[in-house]
Amino acid sequence: MDSKPMQRPTPRANAYVDTQPFWEATRDGRLMMQYCTEAQRFQHYPRPVSIFTGRRTLEWRPVKGDGVIYACTVVRIPGPGLDGRLPLCVATVELDEGVRLIANIVDCEPQELAIGKPVHLVWDALSDGQPYPAFALTRA
Amino acid sequence: MKQKDIVIAGYAETPVLYKSGRSAYDFAGEALDSLLERTGIDKDLIDGLSVTTALSEASNPFYAVYMCEALGLTPTWLNLGGMGGCSATGGVARAMSAIRDGSCEIALVLSADAPSTDWRANYGAFRGEFQDPPGVQGPPATFGLLMSRYAHQYDLKPEALGKIAITQREHALHNPNALSKFKKPLSMDDYLASRVIADPLRLLDSVMFCDGANAFLVMSEKRAEQLGLTRVAYPVAYAEVTNVNGNQSTPDITESGFDRIGPALLRKAGLTPSEIRMFQPYDDFTIAILMQLEAFGFCAKGEASDFVLRTDLSHRGALPLNTGGGQISAGQPGLASGGLNLAEAVRQLFGEGGATQVDDARNALVTGIGVIPYARNWGTSSAMILEA
Numbered sequence: 001m002d003s004k005p006m007q008r009p010t011p012r013a014n015a016y017v018d019t020q021p022f023w024e025a026t027r028d029g030r031l032m033m034q035y036c037t038e039a040q041r042f043q044h045y046p047r048p049v050s051i052f053t054g055r056r057t058l059e060w061r062p063v064k065g066d067g068v069i070y071a072c073t074v075v076r077i078p079g080p081g082l083d084g085r086l087p088l089c090v091a092t093v094e095l096d097e098g099v100r101l102i103a104n105i106v107d108c109e110p111q112e113l114a115i116g117k118p119v120h121l122v123w124d125a126l127s128d129g130q131p132y133p134a135f136a137l138t139r140a
Numbered sequence: 141m142k143q144k145d146i147v148i149a150g151y152a153e154t155p156v157l158y159k160s161g162r163s164a165y166d167f168a169g170e171a172l173d174s175l176l177e178r179t180g181i182d183k184d185l186i187d188g189l190s191v192t193t194a195l196s197e198a199s200n201p202f203y204a205v206y207m208c209e210a211l212g213l214t215p216t217w218l219n220l221g222g223m224g225g226c227s228a229t230g231g232v233a234r235a236m237s238a239i240r241d242g243s244c245e246i247a248l249v250l251s252a253d254a255p256s257t258d259w260r261a262n263y264g265a266f267r268g269e270f271q272d273p274p275g276v277q278g279p280p281a282t283f284g285l286l287m288s289r290y291a292h293q294y295d296l297k298p299e300a301l302g303k304i305a306i307t308q309r310e311h312a313l314h315n316p317n318a319l320s321k322f323k324k325p326l327s328m329d330d331y332l333a334s335r336v337i338a339d340p341l342r343l344l345d346s347v348m349f350c351d352g353a354n355a356f357l358v359m360s361e362k363r364a365e366q367l368g369l370t371r372v373a374y375p376v377a378y379a380e381v382t383n384v385n386g387n388q389s390t391p392d393i394t395e396s397g398f399d400r401i402g403p404a405l406l407r408k409a410g411l412t413p414s415e416i417r418m419f420q421p422y423d424d425f426t427i428a429i430l431m432q433l434e435a436f437g438f439c440a441k442g443e444a445s446d447f448v449l450r451t452d453l454s455h456r457g458a459l460p461l462n463t464g465g466g467q468i469s470a471g472q473p474g475l476a477s478g479g480l481n482l483a484e485a486v487r488q489l490f491g492e493g494g495a496t497q498v499d500d501a502r503n504a505l506v507t508g509i510g511v512i513p514y515a516r517n518w519g520t521s522s523a524m525i526l527e528a
Contacts, residue, residue, distance in 0.1 A: 011268035019269055043389050045266040045514055051387050071292075071393065071515075073284030074339040079277050088275050092285055092393075092515045099389045100515050102285075104274045110339070115292040132273050 008081050010130040017048050021060035026131040031121055033099060035061040042099035065121025067095035067135070074110040089113050093135050104134045112137060141408050146236045147372035148526070149364040150179035150357035151490075153483045155317045156471035159256045160351040164194040165210045167353035167476075168252035172211055175248075175355045181367055188217040188244030188358075190231035192251035193224075195474045196351075198261035207250070217244035224510030225422050226380060226522035227251060228354065228479035233378040233524065235358040245363060252353030253474025271514055279424065280346060282512045284338030287427045290394050291340060294442030298340075300449050301426040302331035304461065305344050305468060307453045308423070312465025314495035315484075319350055319471030345426040345468075352473030354483045373489040373504075373526045377408040380522035383513070397521025398435035398507065406436065409525040411503065413437045416525075418488060418498050419459055420481040422509040423466040428518075432507060436523075455496040463488060463496045478508035482524070489528040503527045 013023045025032040033042050037059055039052035050057050071092040075082065082088060089105040091113065105113060106124060117137055124134035152174035154167050176183055191204045200206060204220040207213075217238045221227030228251050235247035255261075267277075276282060290296055309326040312318040326344070334344035357369075364372050379401035385391035406412065413436055421432045430444035438459065439447035453461035464470055464484035467477050485504035487493055493501070504526050511519030 008273055011272065013269070015268055016265050022269075041389055045270040051389070070390075071285040071289040072339075073281055073288055073341070075275055075281050075284070075337075076335075076339070077278075077280065077337045079275070081272060081277070082275050085275060090274055090276055090281060090285070092289075094390060102271065102274050102276050102515050113339075115288060126273060134274075 007083060007085070008126045010126045010128055017046050019046050022046065025062065026123070026133070029123060029131070030062045031065050031133050032060045033063050034058050042097050044099050044101050063095050063097045063099070065095070067093045067119055069105070069113070069115050069117050069119055070094040070100055072105070072113045072115060074113060091119070091135065093119055105137065106134045107136055142376040142410060144374045144376060144527070145361055146239055146358060147361050147364050147374055148232065148356050148486055149359055149367070149369040149372050150175055151355065151483050151486045152178060153317050153354040153480070154352050156319045156350045156352040156473050158319060158321065158348070158350050158471065160254060161257055162254060162351060163258070164196050164252040164254050164353070165207065167254060167351060168207060168250055169211065171250065171252065171353040171355040172248070175357060179357060179369060181357070183212065185246050186213055186248050187215055188235055188238055188247030189213055189215040190219040190221055190235050190247060190249045192221045192227035192231065192253070192475055192479070194253040194476070195255040195261040196253055196258045213248070215244060217247065223382070223508070223520040223522070224475050225424070225478035226508035226510040226520045227475065228356070228482050229378065229506055229508045229522045229524040230380055232356060232358055232375055232482070236375065239358065239360060245359060247358040249356040249358055250353070251476035251479040253476045254351035255349045255474040256351050266514065279512050280338040280341055283425045283427060284341045286393060286517065287341055288339070290427060290431065293394055295445050297445035297449065298332060299328065300430065300445035301345055302328050303448055304426045304429055304453070305331050308462045308466045308469045311455060311463050311496050312469035315464045315470055318465050318469060322465070322469045322471065341425065347424050347467045347472035350471035350473050352471070353476055354479035356479070356482070356486065371490040373486050373528060375524050375526050377405050377525040378523070379405045380520060382520040384517060384521070391516065393515070393517050394431065396431055396435060396517045398432050398523065401521060401523060402436040405523050405525060411525065416459070416505045417500060417502055418463060418485070418504045419461050420485040420504055420506045421462065422478060422481055422507045423462055423468050424472065424477070424509060426468065428509060429461070436505065455493070455498050460498045463493060463498060482506050485526055489526055501528060
C-alpha cells in the first residue's frame with residue numbers, strides 16, 4: 001500500500017470563511033471571487049468582511065480569468081506538496097477585474113515566465129481530480 | 141519630541157544553534173541566567189515580561205504564562221508578542237509604555253525559539269485553500285515574487301546583494317554566537333554561483349531557521365542608576381505598521397511599511413540618514429535590506445543597488461551594516477530573530493562590539509519584519525532608533 005500522503009490534497013472548504021461558492025463554481029469551470037457591492041471592487045483571498053468597508057457588503061461574482069503576470073518566481077527547492085512538481089512556475093496574476101491571486105502557470109518553461117505577459121485561466125487538478133484554478137501564457 | 145527617560149540596561153544572547161534538541165524554554169533560561177550574571181540584579185526585581193511567540197511552542201495558547209512559571213517570575217505586566225521578527229523591538233516599545241504607565245518597573249523582553257528542533261506552528265486561515273495548492277508554502281517563494289517585482293520596477297544588481305552577503309559574513313566571522321556552519325568567508329564568486337531557489341532569489345540571499353534566544357532589561361534611567369547599571373542604551377524613537385495598504389486589492393508590493401514609517405521615525409529622533417551611525421536591519425533576505433535602505437532615505441527609491449556598491453558597509457565604513465553578521469550569516473533563531481539585530485545594536489552602543497566595534501557608536505537604527513502574507517509586501521514593519 002502506498003503510504004505517501006497525497007501530493008495536493010483537496011483542502012477543506014469553509015475552514016476560514018464561507019468559500020462554498022468558489023469550490024462549487026470550479027465544477028462548472030468558473031472562477032468566483034468576493035466582490036464588495038459598496039466599494040464595487042473585488043478582493044482575494046476570501047475574507048469575513050470587505051477590506052474596503054469593514055462591512056459584510058460582499059457577494060460572489062465570476063471573473064473572466066484574463067490578466068497579466070504581476071510578479072513571478074520559479075520554485076526550485078523541495079517542500080510539502082512539491083514532489084515531482086519542480087521546477088514550479090508560480091505567479092501573482094493581476095486580473096482585468098482589478099484583483100490579484102497567486103497561481104501556477106502551467107505548460108510554461110521557467111525561461112518563458114516574465115512579468116507583464118498576458119495569461120488566461122485554465123484548470124489544473126488536485127490529487128483527487130478536484131479542479132483548481134491555474135493560468136497559461138496567452139500566446140499571440 | 142524624543143524622550144530619554146527609559147533605557148535598555150542589559151542584554152544577553154545565546155549562541156545560535158541548528159537542531160539543538162533543546163526547547164524555547166531552555167534557551168530562555170540560558171538567556172535569563174546570562175542576563176542576571178551580566179547585570180548582577182536580583183531576579184525578583186523583574187516585574188514585567190514581554191515574550192515573543194515561538195514557532196516551536198505555537199500550539200500552546202498559554203505560552204507566556206508557562207514562561208513565567210518556567211523562569212520563576214511573577215510579573216505585574218505580561219505581554220505576548222505575535223509579530224514575529226518585530227516582537228523584540230515591539231516588546232521593548234510596549235515595555236516602555238508599561239513602565240511609563242506604572243504597570244511595572246523592570247521589564248524583561250525575551251525572545252526564544254527552537255524551530256529547527258521542533259516546528260509546531262499551523263497558520264491555518266486561508267492558506268490551506270489558497271496558498272498551499274499553488275506551492276507557495278515557504279518564505280523563499282514569497283520573497284522570490286517580491287524580488288521579481290522589485291527587479292521589474294527598479295534596478296536590481298546581483299553584485300549588490302552579493303556585497304551585502306559577503307560584508308555580513310565577514311562580520312559573522314567575529315561573532316562568537318554566530319552559527320558555526322557560517323564561520324567561513326564568502327567571495328563574490330561563491331555568491332554568484334549560489335543555487336537559485338526561487339528565482340531570482342539565491343540560497344545565499346536567505347536565512348536558515350535555527351534555535352536560540354535573546355533578552356533585554358528595560359527600566360527607567362533613574363532605576364538603572366539606582367542599580368548601578370552604567371552601560372545603557374536609550375530607545376529614543378519607535379514606529380511600527382502592520383498590513384500596509386491592507387485596504388487595497390492591487391497595491392504596489394514594493395512599498396513596505398518602512399516607506400510609511402521611516403521618514404517620521406528619523407524626524408522623531410531628530411536625525412538625518414547620514415547621521416545614522418550604524419544600520420542593524422532585519423535581514424531574512426538580502427532584498428529586504430535594499431528596500432529598507434531606500435525607505436529610510438539612505439538613497440532614492442530604486443537606487444539601493446548602486447548605493448550598496450559605492451558604500452563601505454563594513455564596521456569601519458560610512459554605514460556599518462549588521463555588524464554581528466545579521467541573521468543571514470549568524471543564523472535565524474526562529475521568531476527570536478528580531479532580537480538578534482537588536483542585541484547587536486545594544487552591544488555596539490555599550491562599546492562591547494569587540495573586533496567589529498564601530499567607532500563613535502552614538503546611535504543605531506534597528507528594524508524588524510514580521511510575517512509573510514499573501515501576494516503583498518511583508519506583514520509588520522517595526523523600527524527603533526537607539527542612542528548611547
